[in-house]
Amino acid sequence: MQLLSLPSALALALVLGLAPSWALAGDGHDHGEAPAAAAGPAIPRFAATSDLFELVGVLDGQKLALYLDHAGDNSPVKEAQLEIDIAGTRVPVTRVADGEFQAALAAPLAEGVSPVTATVVAGNDTDLLAGEIDVHAAAQAHAEPTGRRNALVAGALAAVLAALALAWGLRRGRAARAQRLGGAA
Template sequence: MQLRSLFFTLALVLLPPAVHADAGHDHGEAPAAAAGPGLPRFAATSDLFELVGVLDGKKLALYLDHAGDNSPVKEAQLELDIAGTRVPVTRVAEGEFQAALAAPLAEGVSPVTATVVAGTETDLLAGEIDVHAAAHAHAEPAGRRNALVAGAVGAVLLALGAVWGLRRSRTARVGGAA
């Protein structure tokens, strides 16, 4: 009986504060969450095309659309130059490309130029990518880290409670038999 009470008490203590209801609690609109720093990106547009690049370390995801209707550009060829260095590009799907940089981009603003050839249309797009050191740090969100720590502490406490309960029940059986 005491072991069950211990487990219920531990479960209630370890529940995250968001689970506990308070006075005036309702399920109305939640406030918008503050967004952390995103991955560095650039956009380059013209009358014909729109190109967006998202940098994740040395990997670059590229998305090429028609400027008029935002549809992916089919059968396109893309050449990319970042800060004076030609970057090899591979087509992944219609309007989607990927590139691997030889080295991470230097911190600061770097010029980006792209040449697009799609059928009979050819265009030169230009933009800039702004890279900061904080954007390269892939720190785990604090909320998730706190939840993992709370889960680990809870698991340890439950294990200790189980060991304590087993020892106590063995001691009671041994002591009761004598």
């Protein structure tokens, strides 16, 4: 039985070790719609609607971005006045542009669900909107490698282990052959 040379054995081990990554499906091959991946904790937000208006608020730390649109056509409400109350505390609001407002909370919101009420005055229209904002502590999420990356890492590890096993086997085979030949190599 003839053994492979060390370079040939290492090349073979590398090819066999990386084979699992080659077996992965490429672009255009799928098994239906993939489940949505969680990107981490979502930024808290609320929505409050009525027959006249739609208000969306996005909370980033203590900064609150507010977007006010007409319910009928989603166009920004021009020249509106907006008052916000969150969890019983009035929050001062500043108009940024038509339908866009910003506010700064005096203190971070408590974890959990807080009621939100908004009073909108736009021309002759006045409305009271109600909603809730759900705030949770930011979970520390550690991104895990994707399946393709896992396969590449596993393939590389298998290649290294196979190369080490082959090198060990070759060394052992040479030592055994040398012993059979009486110590001469």
